[in-house]
Amino acid sequence: MSDDYVDEENSSQILSCFPPPFLQFLETNDIDPNIYTIKSLPRYICLNTHFPSSQLPSPSDLSFQLSCTRIQEVPNFPHFFSLPSVTKIANSSAYKQGKIFGIDLSSAIAIYSLDIHPNDHILDLCCAPGAKLCLISNILDNVGIGTITGVDISKNRLSVCKNLCKKYKITKVRLFLEDGTKFNVLAPSYLEPIKKMIGQLHELHINENRLKNPEDKSDKITPFWTPKILRNDPQKRGSQYLYDKVIVDAECTHDGSISHILKYEKYGWETFEKNFLNPDRLNSLWDLQLNLLRNGWSLLKPDGILVYSTCSLSKKQNEDVIEWFLANYKNARLETIPNIANLKTAPLKVNEYNNTDLFKLVRFDPIHSNTSGFFVAKIRKIKET
Numbered sequence: 001m002s003d004d005y006v007d008e009e010n011s012s013q014i015l016s017c018f019p020p021p022f023l024q025f026l027e028t029n030d031i032d033p034n035i036y037t038i039k040s041l042p043r044y045i046c047l048n049t050h051f052p053s054s055q056l057p058s059p060s061d062l063s064f065q066l067s068c069t070r071i072q073e074v075p076n077f078p079h080f081f082s083l084p085s086v087t088k089i090a091n092s093s094a095y096k097q098g099k100i101f102g103i104d105l106s107s108a109i110a111i112y113s114l115d116i117h118p119n120d121h122i123l124d125l126c127c128a129p130g131a132k133l134c135l136i137s138n139i140l141d142n143v144g145i146g147t148i149t150g151v152d153i154s155k156n157r158l159s160v161c162k163n164l165c166k167k168y169k170i171t172k173v174r175l176f177l178e179d180g181t182k183f184n185v186l187a188p189s190y191l192e193p194i195k196k197m198i199g200q201l202h203e204l205h206i207n208e209n210r211l212k213n214p215e216d217k218s219d220k221i222t223p224f225w226t227p228k229i230l231r232n233d234p235q236k237r238g239s240q241y242l243y244d245k246v247i248v249d250a251e252c253t254h255d256g257s258i259s260h261i262l263k264y265e266k267y268g269w270e271t272f273e274k275n276f277l278n279p280d281r282l283n284s285l286w287d288l289q290l291n292l293l294r295n296g297w298s299l300l301k302p303d304g305i306l307v308y309s310t311c312s313l314s315k316k317q318n319e320d321v322i323e324w325f326l327a328n329y330k331n332a333r334l335e336t337i338p339n340i341a342n343l344k345t346a347p348l349k350v351n352e353y354n355n356t357d358l359f360k361l362v363r364f365d366p367i368h369s370n371t372s373g374f375f376v377a378k379i380r381k382i383k384e385t
């Protein structure tokens with residue numbers, strides 16, 4: 001057994017604390033319980049590039065502020081650093097001033113899979129509390145006319161997201177407290193004249209009834225929060241206002257998030273069982289995940305990219321969802337996940353499927369990739385001719 005695992009005695013102690021329904025869930029879903037016995041996973045932080053580079057902390061500043069000598073830049077991930085798991089970032093001035101934020105490397109891969117360009121309008125359909133939204137904003141930068149539209153159904157979590165947007169100086173964002181399975185506000189048109197001028201207005205033709213009435217503004221939805229720059233967006237209708245990129249970081253059982261699971265060991269498993277393990281909840285999760293995907297897809301423009309991700313390692317919430325989607329949406333094509341050449345990934349659960357494209361999916365887990373458990377699918381919407 002490697003040094004990264006707790007010793008066998010402690011490992012069986014951890015596993016013996018898990019309630020039988022959770023162990024049953026792991027077995028049914030072919031999830032290796034040993035992922036919860038990894039001693040230490042690195043933490044990852046990212047610099048907030050909305051600050052001028054002269055104001056951002058250098059690796060040695062970070063090392064000093066975080067009292068950490070083992071801070072390492074992550075190759076191929078600009079502004080990313082890995083830290084030992086025990087490192088506390090909350091008391092550092094870099095964190096307090098909004099110059100760094102925490103995000104796992106596996107989550108960053110989902111965001112890099114969107115191939116973000118500065119003029120992209122991006123829909124984040126399950127956005128709260130907002131770590132991925134912060135990274136989207138970093139990559140989007142302030143140079144283009146791109147925007148982020150974040151949607152979440154939980155008011156508490158969306159309030160946290162709003163505070164993050166303020167803290168991290170994310171300005172071209174709108175947050176909506178809405179059900180992502182029904183949300184239908186299209187991308188902002190606030191800088192349309194500029195877009196026209198630089199010749200990037202796409203003339204798109206889509207046969208979706210709900211998008212057919214370009215002048216109907218009667219159902220304008222008030223955002224939960226948005227800075228001034230996007231406040232007066234008229235919420236135009238029409239296929240040219242579909243989003244360039246959509247991320248569905250879906251609600252799931254969170255079983256891949258080790259810290260999340262071990263938290264229940266401390267605070268009691270009853271809530272976890274009630275919220276995630278009862279059969280009704282698991283069935284309704286399947287419906288929720290498909291409906292989020294369906295709706296996200298309907299709001300994506302042709303040739304756009306949708307990323308579906310979860311922090312579950314269960315096949316039903318990942319490979320099964322994508323297999324169903326590809327079988328039902330003939331204009332959906334899986335694409336290879338970028339930026340992972342130097343990273344180890346976890347084995348996929350795709351042997352029993354006929355669709356060989358499913359090998360383009362990616363799984364991460366603590367044992368193979370030294371990250372949280374995470375699943376990512378990158379899907380392109382093929383232009384219909």
Ligand SMILES: C[S@@+](CC[C@H](N)C(=O)[O-])C[C@H]1O[C@@H](n2cnc3c(N)ncnc32)[C@H](O)[C@@H]1O
Nearest residue numbers: 126128129130131132152153154179180249251
């Ligand atoms: C995995 S978390 C998202 C994490 C987030 N993307 C981040 O990076 O911080 C899933 C989110 O989905 C939200 N959610 C659940 N059902 C939803 C729905 N019907 N519509 C929109 N959001 C939903 C939950 O409130 C939760 O915040």
